[in-house]
């Protein structure tokens with residue numbers, strides 16, 4: 005068998021067609037009517053994208069019918085409240101763009117288990133959260149499992165975290181609180197002890213075809229020639245030899261994470277069917293983990309291939325039939341230039357993902373902090389397109405992964421920095437290796453000092469909260485952390501907080517790290533929740549309260565200000581100052597972010613806004629502005645005659 009061999013498509017389209025038709029005939033009329041309409045709307049795009057991926061195969065129709073049948077079945081099984089939610093959201097596609105605020109956490113580290121999460125709902129509400137991404141909580145591999153990203157069962161809750169009932173109760177309680185639960189769905193790979201992998205190992209050819217297998221080292225070498233490495237230190241290479249198969253299985257990430265073979269349409273059918281069943285547990289958004297890697301093409305880096313987008317658009321079409329109230333979020337940690345297609349703005353255009361991580365913006369904001377210069381941030385913003393109606397950028401400061409520097413390499417190369425010097429310096433800075441650095445992070449997957457890959461560490465450790473010795477240093481560190489959050493909350497359609505950052509929670513302790521058998525250095529920023537820290541938010545003037553209250557305030561502003569509703573257009577203000585990033589959100593808001601450790605005076609007339617004269621002509625409006633070190637401001641300019649500073 006060769007890699008990516010596509011087995012013949014089954015030819016039972018008539019059967020599937022008649023099955024879903026008779027299912028609809030037997031279904032309650034109101035649902036059947038709606039479903040017929042949805043199918044009518046989606047069928048042509050679904051067929052078109054699948055033909056593009058699987059060729060003009062005579063049986064591609066069979067695949068389409070099988071998929072529609074799965075969608076119909078899932079939709080008919082949907083609980084009444086979810087069905088109603090779908091209808092409402094179909095009528096209001098901007099439902100998730102009403103000042104959304106996200107939060108992400110590991111279930112065990114945040115709250116022990118799923119029941120514990122239910123008990124944290126009031127806390128999340130008080131912070132203004134509307135979207136909760138819990139890191140993988142379905143059954144993971146025995147032994148090492150990459151923080152749950154080696155999934156052994158798509159639909160069984162991890163026994164250590166709770167039961168199916170706990171999950172249902174949680175999704176209901178969250179929904180009642182106005183918080184959508186987002187679950188990971190790992191599209192690219194399964195655990196080596198997932199049923200499919202076990203069957204493949206036992207010699208079942210049908211299941212061997214679910215994976216990408218190379219027969220010999222020559223084949224491996226031919227692919228490796230152009231493939232990058234995600235974990236070069238802890239999991240070098242992209243293939244792992246499997247004695248049971250006498251073949252090399254494609255493992256982009258860890259050797260126990262087997263890449264799925266999407267050239268086999270059965271894989272797509274099974275994965276999508278599972279996803280729709282999971283949606284019926286009350287999941288309102290899926291984080292599509294490692295979306296960029298789904299299609300392999302020899303001679304390329306096998307990332308972001310056109311087929312990936314056809315598959316995602318087919319997936320979207322199916323979700324529009326089965327559960328249109330559910331969001332798809334692309335986890336494609338790729339350079340900005342590669343991201344627009346995840347919103348359906350690529351070669352084959354059309355609805356794709358509702359959300360995508362803006363990892364370049366995140367990484368560039370850290371570079372700006374290290375350099376006290378916003379040039380890279382500006383060039384990333386300049387390349388950030390407006391996204392289609394109903395979709396948004398996900399902005400963030402930190403998450404459970406490293407700050408990956410690779411995404412910025414094309415931007416630097418375009419600026420003439422071929423050796424990525426600026427990234428090497430940023431990486432050293434955040435590892436605390438540069439003289440005078442306040443940061444207490446660590447380099448990730450880079451043992452070589454002249455290479456660069458990623459940086460680990462909690463935001464508080466990277467901004468200087470851990471190293472601060474004096475009240476002044478502590479204040480500066482808090483300001484740096486809030487500056488980055490201020491940018492994320494201003495820019496994003498969905499700003500995502502990483503558990504603990506709202507309180508200034510520090511790195512995982514050394515003692516705790518010693519106990520972990522986690523996958524790698526990322527454990528540094530996967531600490532346990534601290535009730536103590538959380539309680540400090542009630543003590544006025546404490547570090548936790550200074551951070552928490554400002555974030556809470558930003559979340560509230562997002563809820564009330566019109567510029568945070570619907571599709572926003574966030575653009576760069578003309579050359580404001582080399583150390584200040586200036587953004588405009590729609591017509592009525594501007595954001596100014598001072599990345600320098602010095603106060604900077606600005607004139608309103610320097611901001612490149614159209615209506616400066618009218619501002620200048622009003623005596624009591626701020627024609628001059630002072631931004632203190634690391635200070636940010638959101639200014640309402642809806643009434644140009646009297647701009648109002650909303651937060652600073």
Ligand code: OTU
Pocket residue numbers: 150151153154190234257293294295296335336337404405406408458
């Ligand atoms: C994702 O990560 C997850 O967020 C990681 O936690 C997993 O280890 C990985 O998938 C495998 O499931 O590029 O687009 O720190 O940024 O591995 C997929 C490196 C990814 C991660 C990278 C990332």
